Amino acid sequence: MKKLVLIAILFAVTFYSYGQGPNYVSFNAEIANRNGDSIYIRDNKKVIRKIQINKEGVFKDTLNIKDGLYLMFDGVEYTSLYLKNGYDLKLKMDAKQFDESIVYSGKGAVENNFLAQNTISESKFNYDEMLSSNEEAFNKLIAEKNKADLAKLETNKMDPNFVALQKKDIENNLAGLTRYYKQGLANNKLNNSVSPSFDYANYKGGKTKLEDFKGKYVYIDVWATWCGPCRAEIPFLKKVEEKYHDKNIAFVSISIDKLKDLEKWKTMIKEKELGGVQVFADNDWNSQFVKDFNITGIPRFILIDPNGKVVKADAARPSSPKLQEELDVLLN
Secondary structure (H helix, E strand, C coil), X not given: CCCCCCXXXXXXXXXXXXXXXXXXXXXXXXXXXXXXXXXXXXXXXXXXXXXXXXXXXXXXXEECCCCEEEEEECCCCEEEEEECCCCEEEEEEEHHHHHHHCEEEEECHHHHHHHHHHXXXXXXXXXXXXXXXXXXXXXXXXXXXHHHHHHHCCCCCCCHHHHHHHHHHHHHHHHHHHHHHXXXXXXXXXXXXXXXXXXXXXXXXXXXXXXXXXXXXXXXXEECCCCHHHHHHHHHHHHXXXXXXXXXXXXXXXXXXXXXXXXXXXXXXXXXXXXXXXXXXXXXXXXXXXXXXXXXXXXXXXXXXXXXXXXXXXXXXXXXXXXXXXXXXXXX
């Protein structure tokens, strides 16, 4: 679940205030290996500005907005921004190494570099250890993470409104982790039962259902193109697929993107060279398979045995050493 800061959580906070100084933000982005000639700035509801590349190969514009958290979308991937009137923010990045390459300069850089680095550090946090611990240990780890996250906000002098937003985000994040942990306890009740099925459109054409893999283990990844933690698992999933490509296991990725984002899904599969079996759920979060497994956060990984029974309704993620340990036992 890595950072577990879903877009919905990030923008559930409406703690905005008007900034001082110029009544606009100056935003400048230089993006190597860009995914298109336009980028989009959006709030929690809609796109508020489309910025097209200029003759110098730079995305540049000014925005008059409320101070707060926003998203920048390049047509394939998202990153979070903190924008405040008076900022003169410059971004340099490489779309091929999206999160890892982001560097800001200019006024507003401190807050936005914090967001960029926090995205990376959260993707490396060992959530699996936390979520697989007993209740007493989990509560201790939650308290430790809360203390560490709050301490990070004290390392640099940052805009008070930004700090307040981050504190609220930490609160929401840890509350979400607690809900997820309790849900995991409930998910364990699905283990050893016959798995719900699916019958979804395949990227390569036709439809694919769970029964097509009878006689094999099936490792299922429920994800979406907009999900940062999902994208962070892709390199690890590729390595797992490569290691077990000649074993009795199929790797199936189920996208729960909305139908309007079908082409984005296809584009990401091609550009990221995603392997395994790629299918598109019929009704995003409301797909029956998603409901049957009580999936309320992604990425979510599920392991099914050759007889169609659930081995783990909430399996280890590809980045966790536990996954390969478990697969080695099952497949060797």
